Amino acid sequence: MLIYAHRGASADYPEMSRAAYLAAVEQGADGFECDLRLTRDGVLICWHDDDLMRIAGSSLVVAKSTLAELRAVTEILTFDELLTIALENRKHLALETKHPVPSRGAVERELIRTLRRFASAIDRSEIDIAIMSFSWWAIRRVQRERFAGVYLIAHRYQRWFTRSGATGPGIFLLRKDPGLAPLLTRGERRLFIWTVNDAADLEIAYRAGADVVMSDKPGEMQKVLASFRK
Secondary structure, eight states, rough: OOEEETTTTTTTTTSSSHHHHHHHHTTTTEEEEEEEEOOOOOOOOOOSBEEEEHHHHOOOBGGGSSSHHHHTSSSSSHHHHHHHHHHHOOEEEEEEESSSSSSTTTHHHHHHHHHHHHHHHHHTTOOOOOEEEEEEHHHHHHTTTTOEEEEEEESGGGGOOOSSSEEEEEEHHHHTTTTHHHHTTTTOEEEEEEEOOSSHHHHHHHHHTOEEEEESSSHHHHHHHHHHTT
């Protein structure tokens, strides 16, 4: 089981900031999780919300703003910049494309173009890259392009739509229903679980046979995981 830093070491630093991802490296994360959106000028950025209100107190909407306009308000990390950090430190990536968005499938198309542009460096680094989404249409798009897709689920009924090679349930689903895990991993599907921040939840994920867990506290979860393996 691998521990990925959820939006970086976001319990200690501003989420999806350069500092959060560099701290995740120091804390021993196996990989990074990141949310992706497109700016009005077509730049792929690491940002969860559709606007800047929660993080920066600004009403600017990502899809309606340029990168320069967003950066005038707060720190914004581009995906190119995050990918460079991942390659330099050999950290795997779990990349969530956000939906619904006005540009629809453009976010996946731009992500795939970027990954192909960096293909040689990615091959040399031997990092694993999975593209995640709550949108089944987004997963279909990336799978058609021969990229690994992880279908994220927040409701038990969504398991019936898990025709991807991996599923990504919230830990709260497995907390309520441990028997869900065998259904999600049927057919040798990989299991990516979000967001695991304490020992009890990590044990649930461990017993479920998770391949990847995403945590705001990657360093702490690595220590807990090591105790399970003794």
